[in-house]
Amino acid sequence: MSGIHTGNTNAEWWRNGVIYQIYPRSFCDANGDGIGDLPGICQKLDYVKSLGVDAIWISPFFKSPMADFGYDVSDYRDVDPIFGTLEDFDRVIEKAHELGLKVIIDQILSHTSDQHPWFEESRQNRDNPKADWYVWADAKADGSAPNNWMSNFGGSAWRWCTRRRQYYLTNFLKEQPDLNLHNPEVQEQLLADLRFWLDRGVDGFRLDAINHAFHNRSLQDNPPRPVKLDNNGLPPVNSYEYQWHIHDKSQPENLVFLQRVRALQEEYPGTMTVGEVGDDNTHKIMAEYTTENRLNMAYSFDLLSENCSAQFLRDTLEKNRQVIEEGWPCWSISNHDVPRSFTRWNKGFDNETAMARAPMYLLMQLMLRGSVCLYQGEELGLPEADVAFEDLQDPYGINLWPEFKGRDGCRTPMPWFNGGEINAGFSKVKPWLPVAEEHYHLAASVQEDDQHSMLNRFRDLLQWHGTLSPALATADQTIVETGDDLLVFERNSDAESYFVVLNLGHEPAAFALPEKFAGSEDITPSGFGGSVNGAQITLPVAGARVFFKK
Incomplete structure (x- = not known):
């Protein structure tokens, strides 16, 4: 190759x-x-x-x-x-x-395992050498979590530690305490x-x-985020989606x-x-x-x-x-x-x-x-793959089953x-x-x-x-707004241009090649079907065309 x-x-x-x-x-x-x-x-x-x-x-x-x-x-x-x-x-x-x-x-x-030696030391007390290597915070006066931050996997991002009598931050699983990179x-x-x-x-x-x-x-x-209801009129499954994540990342x-x-x-x-x-x-x-x-x-x-x-x-x-x-x-x-x-x-x-x-x-x-x-x-x-519940390994899916697998x-x-x-x-x-x-x-x-x-x-x-020109790597990109099921864009460098048309829809589609690309070379890889008649491009479902011009 x-x-x-x-x-x-x-x-x-x-x-x-x-x-x-x-x-x-x-x-x-x-x-x-x-x-x-x-x-x-x-x-x-x-x-x-x-x-x-x-x-x-x-x-x-x-x-x-x-x-x-x-x-x-x-x-x-x-x-x-x-x-x-x-x-x-x-x-x-x-x-x-x-x-x-x-x-x-x-x-x-951003985080380690709660079994990392750093965390094992950090959680022992509030004055050990690695006490500040993770994100620790005191409880509110009523004992609740320091703030409303949510874990990516659902529920509060804070976990209670009985040794330090403090919460530690977990943006993902409770077993994944967040490192304090401010240190x-x-x-x-x-x-x-x-x-x-x-x-x-x-x-x-x-x-x-x-x-x-x-x-x-x-x-x-x-801050709270406007809740988007699903097709059944229900709010999101994951509580993480209820916030704008301004302060936690x-x-x-x-x-x-x-x-x-x-x-x-x-x-x-x-x-x-x-x-x-x-x-x-x-x-x-x-x-x-x-x-x-x-x-x-x-x-x-x-x-x-x-x-x-x-x-x-x-x-x-x-x-x-x-x-x-x-x-x-x-x-x-x-x-x-x-x-x-x-x-x-x-x-x-x-x-x-x-x-x-x-x-x-x-x-x-x-x-x-x-x-x-x-x-x-x-x-x-x-x-x-459709994995049966009894075969699931992912804690994310197990926690949110059956709405999320x-x-x-x-x-x-x-x-x-x-x-x-x-x-x-x-x-x-x-x-x-x-x-x-x-x-x-x-x-x-x-x-x-x-x-x-x-x-x-x-x-x-x-x-x-x-086989394409190395100039493609840094060529500018322009999206062509068609308003239909075609995805059309150009890639332009000082010396050459590419024109790409893809049919993402359920029906065949046609598109007129811009005058700028008149006389360009059709370099479409095999297997994408369609035809080109003058400036008229006809594409089957899943069809595509790529044109090149110096």
């Missing part, structure tokens, strides 16, 4: 690059315990390389009691035994680099932990929930800390950072976090929503363009936290049409201004084989989550030799992307 992106050694290799997210628990189990691991990742790196991506992002593999499956870290500098050893990680780095793949790892800087010692420790992995050879970090790193020290209440002190992260990063040329930001004003936060020597990229939850209408996408992309300016977005439509895009973005379409729409969305991502993050299994067209449906094991192999080749024993029955016929081995399979469509698109 060749191309200007794959194996790119340029210092800004990440710009317009493609990152493949690996959720290690569910990727490949090499030691036969039902849980994916680092040696399993190593075994499958040749497959990942064959896709034509630039980098892998490995979700947490650090020591953890696994209350939130690795996002509750108890040791930032070691590998949890269920995933292997530090030496196993070194082998992943070595093989990935031999293949020309960059390696990005998760870092969770300079905490910042120094976290930067040292980042350096540990940079010295080990990682090429970058995905910073989890990074806008949660600081809180407002005034502990002022968040996205604080200005974080901007200074991110500059410190960037200064460290620049000691290691060619490395990068991408931040996850969820906020009431995500585009503004993305812009702030990716300018003035802070993060290289940021992504939000905008394209991880249920809404995928052409108008929603136009509005989202245009708002991002207007706000982010020289900052840099990373576009993702699936990850380990939301239902798979194949199901989420294809409601109302039959399976055949859904199979045609998945490559269309990849084409959209590849042509947008920004970088791309793909989630394992997207290239196979995996739908969201949690995140297990997008985390089921990768199906590698379908020829009688137990658990689709993921593991020789019962896996931590069941392999979805509907995933067996989509296994990688089934699709490998089918020229028209989803897997090979994705490979072809990524290879095609690698």
Whole structure:
């Protein structure tokens, strides 16, 4: 697989690059315990390389009691035994680099596990050396929580500690106490932990929930948010949605800390950072976090929503363009936290049409201004798995069942084989989550030799992307307002332009090519159908066209 992106050694290799997210628990189990691991990742790196991506992002593999499956870290500098050893990680780095793949790892800087030695010490009393390493606050006069802040997973963000007779802040699970980054010692420790992995050879970090790193020290209440009723006239399931989150995250002190992260990063040329930001004003936060020597990229939850209408996408992309300016977005439509895009973005379409729409969305991502993050299994067209309540592992889903089923449906094991192999080749024993029955016929081995399979469509698109001019990476983006089911946009640089039309609707559609692109070259990858007659473009459902002009 060749191309200007794959194996790119340029210092800004990440710009317009493609990152493949690996959720290690569910990727490949090499030691036969039902849980994916680092040696399993190593075994499958040749497959990942064959896709034509630039980098892998490995979700947490650090020591953890696994209350939130690795996002509750108890040791930032070691590998949890269920995933292997530090030496196993070194082998992943070595093989990935031999293949020309960059390696990005998760870092969770806003909170730790309640079993981290730092918290064990902090909770003992109010005057120990780490007493101020976490966010502690006295109860109100009536014994209630210090303020009205809510956890992302529902309910109060405050937990009572009987030893200190104080509350501690938990923006997520009760087992995930928030670090106090207002304390300079905490910042120094976290930067040292980042350096540990940079010295080990990682090429970058995905910073989890990074806008949660600081809180407002005034502990002022968040203001109420107008409640949106669902189709049944009921308010939101999750109490987190009842507030504007003004004081519990996205604080200005974080901007200074991110500059410190960037200064460290620049000691290691060619490395990068991408931040996850969820906020009431995500585009503004993305812009702030990716300018003035802070993060290289940021992504939000905008394209991880249920809404995928052409108008929603136009509005989202245009708002991002207007706000982010020289900052840099990373576009993702699936990850380990939301239902798979194949199901989420294809409601109302039959399976055949859904199979045609998945490559269309990849084409959209590849042509947008920004970088791309793909989630394992997207290239196979995996739908969201239906996990029975008795098989659920995600505490988020267990807590809010049945109105919310949690995140297990997008985390089921990768199906590698379908020829009688137990658990689709993921593991020789019962896996931590069941392999979805509907995933067996989509296994990688089934699709490998089918020229028209989803897997090979994705490979072809990524290879095609690698042949495009390097100028595309920084070209400006202009959304064309059509008011219908077409998503139309331009990418323009000083020397060349691209014109992209995608039909997101339920019916065939037509569009007139602007005069500016008269005589342009139709460079549309194969498989998208439609026709061009003079300036008239006709597209089938899930059809697309890409034009190029110097």
